[in-house]
Amino acid sequence: MDVTSLGLRTNLMIVTLAGGQVEDRGEYVVARSPDNPTFWWGNFLALPRPPQPEEVSGWLDTFAAELPTAAHRTFALDSVPEPAGGPATSVLGTATAWQAPWTSAGFTSWSDSVLVAESVREPLHVNTEATYRPLASEADWAQLVELRCANDDDHEPAAYRVFVEASVRGIRRMVADGHGQWWGAFIGGRLLSTMGLFTDGSGVARYQNVDTHPDARRLGLAGTLAYRVGRWGLAELGARQLVIVAEPTGMAIALYRQVGFVDAEPVDQLEKAPPGDAPTPAP
Numbered sequence: 001m002d003v004t005s006l007g008l009r010t011n012l013m014i015v016t017l018a019g020g021q022v023e024d025r026g027e028y029v030v031a032r033s034p035d036n037p038t039f040w041w042g043n044f045l046a047l048p049r050p051p052q053p054e055e056v057s058g059w060l061d062t063f064a065a066e067l068p069t070a071a072h073r074t075f076a077l078d079s080v081p082e083p084a085g086g087p088a089t090s091v092l093g094t095a096t097a098w099q100a101p102w103t104s105a106g107f108t109s110w111s112d113s114v115l116v117a118e119s120v121r122e123p124l125h126v127n128t129e130a131t132y133r134p135l136a137s138e139a140d141w142a143q144l145v146e147l148r149c150a151n152d153d154d155h156e157p158a159a160y161r162v163f164v165e166a167s168v169r170g171i172r173r174m175v176a177d178g179h180g181q182w183w184g185a186f187i188g189g190r191l192l193s194t195m196g197l198f199t200d201g202s203g204v205a206r207y208q209n210v211d212t213h214p215d216a217r218r219l220g221l222a223g224t225l226a227y228r229v230g231r232w233g234l235a236e237l238g239a240r241q242l243v244i245v246a247e248p249t250g251m252a253i254a255l256y257r258q259v260g261f262v263d264a265e266p267v268d269q270l271e272k273a274p275p276g277d278a279p280t281p282a283p
């Protein structure tokens, strides 16, 4: 299967760099992250087109056979290239009828936006108080785990921590192997905003997990860090194209556009959480 979508291609790139496996089965691609089995988007199937209603149960069987220990279900859909070589389009946007059987089977479907930049500029609000640097010490990595856990309110906390800890081990492996860096904005030694940038040496580098601690939002930290990391990626990581993925509406995408990213294409996903995955109810 030839993967067209830049978002999907760079997802698969990150899975591989973090120690997982990507296997092309011809009809589909399977991504596996044996060191992080509960990472939904590290253990998924990529499909070339939206499945027809009669194909849904077959794909569910294929998922179960390929990823037998996974409790979640995740399918990425490749984008549809325009016939005249124009930008790829969302399969979710072009047809909706095929989604009904997935919804009935408990899936949610959505499109994220893939943005690209070949240069970056400073955001409107530059934060000059923070120190911006790659994470280095054990204490830095421990702070990353805490920040990412503090920033999540969608999942069951203990299970989410297991996922984040495994994810950070994968990140450290990518850093140790020289594929990129994980950056932080620190004030008074405290990690308050963070993101990674990694490449396989192809000239394309993908941003990962932009997070600012809930106590430190709207201080200009993520914008300034995204700019600094982009500048570093283009000057020192050997990247010619920076790629970032965001929800199509909201603060994050506006921020990325502010530092110079432009919308390239959508990337479509289908996801079903494992049973029992929910935030802890407020006491």
Ligand SMILES: CC(C)(COP(=O)(O)OP(=O)(O)OC[C@H]1O[C@@H](n2cnc3c(N)ncnc32)[C@H](O)[C@@H]1OP(=O)(O)O)[C@@H](O)C(=O)NCCC(=O)NCCS
Residues within 6 Å of the ligand: 123, 124, 125, 151, 193, 209, 210, 211, 212, 213, 216, 217, 218, 219, 220, 221, 222, 223, 224, 245, 246, 247, 251, 252, 254, 255, 258
């Ligand atoms: C999205 C997120 C990373 C933004 O982090 P942040 O550090 O608050 O971002 P910034 O402070 O750089 O910018 C946020 C907004 O505050 C504004 N801002 C920053 N400093 C400001 C200041 N001194 N005065 C007024 N506005 C300011 C920015 O302009 C921006 O608003 P705009 O896009 O409308 O212009 C953060 O909200 C977050 O972690 N959210 C949860 C995780 C998430 O959604 N991540 C993104 C995944 S794609």
